[in-house]
Amino acid sequence: MEYHYFYRFKPQNGKYRNLFKKRFQVIIHGSMNSALVEFEGGQREVISGNAIRKIRNPKPVLSEAEVSDIPNQDRGKTTMLEYNKHGYEINIWQDEDGWRSFIEWALEDGRFENEIYGPYSSQQEAEEAANQIVDRKIDQ
Secondary structure, eight states: OOOOEEEOOOOSSSTTTTOTTOEEEEEEEOTTSEEEEEETTSOEEEEEGGGEEEOSSOTTOOOHHHHHHSOGGGGGGGOEEEEEETTEEEEEEEETTEEEEEEEEEOTTSOEEEEEEEEESSHHHHHHHHHHHHHHHHHO
16 A cells, blocks of 8 residues: 655644654545545544645655664664754755755745755755755745
8 A cells, every 4th residue: 555645734732743744545535625544554534634745755754664674773864854944844864865855835825835856965965955945945
């Protein structure tokens, strides 16, 4: 079974707090912008359609089973650095091709837009490139 979406919201408490960036599949869309989804592991929840994001490049997002198969010394390669700059969410991670950056921002109509850049040879290079891209977007 393939999981083509991930949970976007990051609540601080409640039953959804552990779902952030977990992969799932949509079972059915509701009529009031809700959806019944099934997360990896079989957990089913009804969530807001606003929390659904399509995985564009599934390489950096590993399933729970895949993460448990990675030896402890290699797990650092899949961790992400997250920070926010002027309303732009920036994520930096490393996959088998090198370091990548994911930049997401909200549009005036409430939708989100995102872009993935890379690969870069180092984490610092990926961070510098992401900061330059955000600065250019702010200046536009």
